[in-house]
Amino acid sequence: MARIHVIIPAYNEEKSIALVLRDIPKGFVEEVIVVNNNSSDNTAAVAAAAGATVLHEPAPGYGNACLKGIAYVAAKPPEAQPDIVVFLDGDYSDYPGEMVQLVAPIQQGQADLVIGSRALGNREPGAMLPQQIFGNWLATSLLRLFYGARFTDLGPFRAIRFSTLLALGMQDKTYGWTVEMQAKAARQNIPCTEVPVTYRKRIGFSKISGTVKGTIMAGYKIILTIFRYL
Template sequence: MHNPPIIDVIIPAYNEEKSIPKVIGDVPAIVRNIVVANNNSTDTTGKVAEAAGAKVVFEPQKGYGKACLTAMDWIKKQEIQPDIVVFLDGDYSDYPEDLLDLIQPILDQKADMVIGSRALGERESGSMTFPQVFGNWLATTMMKYMQGAKFSDLGPFRAIIWSKLLDLNMIDQNFGWTIEMQIKAHKAGLRYTEVPVNYRKRIGVSKVSGTVKGVFGAGYKIIYTIFKYW
């Protein structure tokens, strides 16, 4: 690991023009690159993200995982590779400043991957819908009893050693991205832990919990992924 460590942030974003500048502005200064994967937005997400200081890559195929993979491809092309990569949503529901707590277990050489757990932190009233809360509980319970993986959340705010992430060979292109990473990390024997993170109401309407199609689509894919790697 470099001294000081090189940290890059990946933010998949679809129509987040109102929130993305706030997210970028709150990312701690220790971060080298903030890579926003503009996931075929129909608004000015890409332009405002670039104006706020982010590196913007465009991914025309919609999908959370697909956007993350495209951002990873951009990082792979950099002459100097990062030590740690942090994933963060672009809707301003996470607190980017919590990144410092998120990466600490990795800096202390106690973990290879850290999940920011909303279940352990403080959530603003109304920030998570009932389907989200129940879905997280169901998925983490299934992971515990079917695979022995101990997590309290599938939260998108997470940090992982870059080389370890590459070894996981991530492939999911949509809703199964977060749980695929956690299952693969567990099966690969990575050291993982969770830290409490705070969570607030997002800016705008959620593409997942904000629609019936999104809720059922995400739920199906998460359960499918659990059985896929069982």
């Protein structure tokens, strides 16, 4: 059976993180790592009480939090490292129980990277704002045009073989994290696929799509990242 670790970047998610951790399939995952990304609330304490390994990354940025989690896992002895890493948001918008379907293509040797696609799955009305839907369409269209990659989403709920993740040499510290992974995977001809996932309204306020500035900055960074790795 594959060894699976979960990395959850979390910024001010004290109202949702316990629900996320509760719904992760029991016995399926070896370790859940919550990276407290400079939260000003009780995210870290709630996550620790729910049984997660809690790391602290004071530098703001989604990518910074993910890189912190990767560094922690990579520092383990080889025999303690996972076969698969799953990335999952801490806002309870995804359904952690769908992790079983998400990692299946990797376990079956069909892919090294699996994106949970909200575009292919069922979305609760209002779960994604119009600017998010348009941004995903634009980014995936550019990935198809310039990289030949047939993705439908930049969804944060994703699974990747750990050896492949290390080989990608991830660098982005902020909004370009997800698209960097997909662009590099396409450029390196890594086997990729998507599985439909269910998506609901998040608990709390989105730090990116919830503000005009966040939306513009995220869109700019995503497009810049796509062209950077051509």
